[in-house]
Amino acid sequence: MNAYGDPQNARARARVPGPSAASGPDDEEQRPGPDAYRRPAGSASVGSASPGRASVSPGRASVGGAAPVGGRASVGGAAPVGGRASVGSAAVGGAAVPGRAAVGGAPIGGRASVPPPGSGGGPSNLSGGGSGKRPRTKADKKYRRANILTAAAAVLVIMIGAGIVGGTYFFDDVELPTPKAESQMNVIYNAKGQVLAKTGEARVNVPYKNISLTMSHAVAAAEDGNFYTHNGIDMKGIARAAWNNFTGGDKQGASTITQQYARHVADLKEISYSRKLREAVIARKLESKYDKDQIMGLYLNYIDLGKGRLGAEAAAQGYYGVTIVHGGSGKLKEINPYQAAVIASIIKQPYPDPITKHQGYDPVTNxxxxxxxxxxxxxxxxxxxxxxxxxxDKRVWPEPLKGKASTKCSTCWEGKPAGVIQRHVTYELHELGITDDMIQKGGLTITTTIDPVVQKAAEQAGSRASKTSPMNGRPKTYQAAVIGIDPETGEVLGYYGGDDANGTDYAGYMAGDGSGVQQSGGQSPASSFKIYTLSAALKANFSFKTTWNGELKRLNGKKISNAGADDSLCDGKIKYCDLEKATIKSYNFPFYWIADKLGPEKVIAAAKAAGLNYIWTDGSEKYPQGERIDLNKTDAATLAKKFDREVGFGQYRVLPLDHATGVATIVAQGVRHQTHFIKAIKSVDPATGKFKSLTTITKEGTQVFDRAQMSDLAGVLDQIPAHANHTLRNGRQAIAKSGSWELSNANSSANGDAWFVGGIPQLAATVWVGGKVNRVALTEPGGTKKMFGSGTPASIWKEFIDTVTEKKGWDVEKFPDRQEGGDASLGNGEVPPPVEQPVEDNSKVCDSDLSFLCQNQGDTGDTGNTDNGNTDNGGNGGNNNGGGNNNGG
Incomplete structure (x- = not known):
């Protein structure tokens, strides 16, 4: 679309000397070149009349295209010496009546005085004067009346047009549309200020007060030389449009810059006389309300300057890498007169015209x-x-930048894995109250939380395309997700959800348009979900010393699966396995019974408190893929009905991003921060050009779990990295939890999801590995060993954190010291058998000088006080196990 508002209309501009596109609807009048005003002596042309025009040449008048009458004519009564007729202004564009012409000083409806045959007219008459007037005939009078009526009608139309303009201005319902900031691009940055993306219209608005006069003057010179002196309306253009409309000619007219902007702001697209009048009304209103600099600013921010560059600033940056801001802006220099003239020249026709075949005025293509x-x-x-x-005099054609090299962005996420983050930015903008209309208008500067170092580490650790990734060389059906969150702020520092920026977001299952989470999203977190079951248990005063019976079956009589472990699990203490060991070994049975004692709803409540928003039910006839439950809109009673005790060890699907939020809460010792991708949002004030900050997500956290209990949990979880043989570089302390879920009930010999989650005090890291599109049987390299969370996912997790800490140079930090607590009697484990104490031979002591220690040796009834050997106090103490000092077992 050109700056007139008409799609690629090359013909809607005032013509300039030299080559020009053919005229057409809404054209300017075709103006003669400079030489057209310098005629050779002895010639004259009148107006630009069509057939029927009068042309006067030396000593001879050709009227209406007819043959010379009598061979000679005296024009206007007298011609100057030298044989050239002096041609003045015809009252109405030229002669419209055959055989009549108003030439020189002839009045409207006048005619050339042509002597009848035989009156002696000849060349001498041009030098000596006419031969006198002949009497008027009835035909002459008829022609004269017709001429007068035609001219009067034209004047009437012009007067009516002027009346409409004046009347409309004061009385008609033509309202002045409110000029507003043009839609422009939004710029998205990473946390280091590097550009990640530019979205929306390829336009950068510049407040009129900041626009360089060089740019303004160049545009006025190219489009409207009298811009700074007229009142917004080209009255000649209106008169011409009135005449052409009356006579059935082309609708045309000379549009000023103000009229061009009026046409745009009022969305006047049709080609008609009525539109020209409304355009003129709005132009006058604009001129009465805004000064010239304001109007020029509005115009410069709106015009299309080719290659999709909207506004003079986008064109200046795109064609020359400069700015129209007075004095320059940032690293960009202010545009110079030669560059400004090139850009201003594009306005006339920015794109090729398929009708006229004119290629436009793009300095690169033409x-x-x-x-x-x-x-x-x-x-x-x-x-x-x-x-x-x-x-x-020193002008030199400024060569524009060519090709795409000028717009290449090495830090941008277009076509890269990070491109999927755009969806989350859009979603978050909506959550913060930034509407689609505001986004479309643009002018937003959005700084994300993405740290380029952490982002690169996440992609390198999780992508099959990365040579250093444990996923490299794995089947194409495998997919990983890697998420890094700052546990102290909730900022997403790195996010990898797949290599295809336009494909499925495997880390968050966000819809492509950023409208929300997909209904079919999520993966089974398996044992990694136990961090929430444990948080709920600790809150209910359970101790890690509680014991649990691994031989008990579920309430439905089925055996509880323990990730393939056999009956020798818990080192043979299957009937009284303590919770700490079961957590490290990742046995399931204690977590089933914790969920049974607390209720599934309380386990889910702990997960929600940590930061989870959604959880899916098992598939059903109504919901084959499972029903997505919004935890922020569902009460406890409903959760109790929809979920069973298997929630305790992670049967039900959750989002990796939600899970990452919960992991960050555990890493932060129970302080939950809202996970977010946007650090700051600013918008430009179109009047001043200054930035103002908009609302963003707070970094303040909420203590959702007791710190002492979280230190107890961390004291257990920090044993898992070593147990999984994935300790971090430099001996960094880390907490972690693995998890793996079977492919299906029919195929329990393979896992379909594998996780490793946890982190260090500065970074919470969540890793998931599963199938791309469909769930697949996961195996380790070689294809024979089934994949667990402590395998490939743990390797990804370690590489990710090790790379970040090395590149960032972070100090080694530790978690708070462990504070154990809780009630050890709340489990369902059997009482373990008594521990047999070795019997010592004291006979030699009695025979020595220490024999006094053996007094009353044979009287056990007094020293083995059965009261103190109470089973309530000693747990395993019996009447005959009253040890020394009356200690009951």
């Missing part, structure tokens, strides 16, 4: 025509004193 137009603009700038003679 430099030949662009240079011609540029010369015209430069000359106009000189004539208006907008450039000095010296600047004009």
């Amino acid at each position: 430099p030949t025509e662009s240079k011609i137009r540029w010369e015209y603009t430069m000359k106009q700038m000189l004539e208006k004193n907008w450039v000095s003679q010296e600047v004009y």
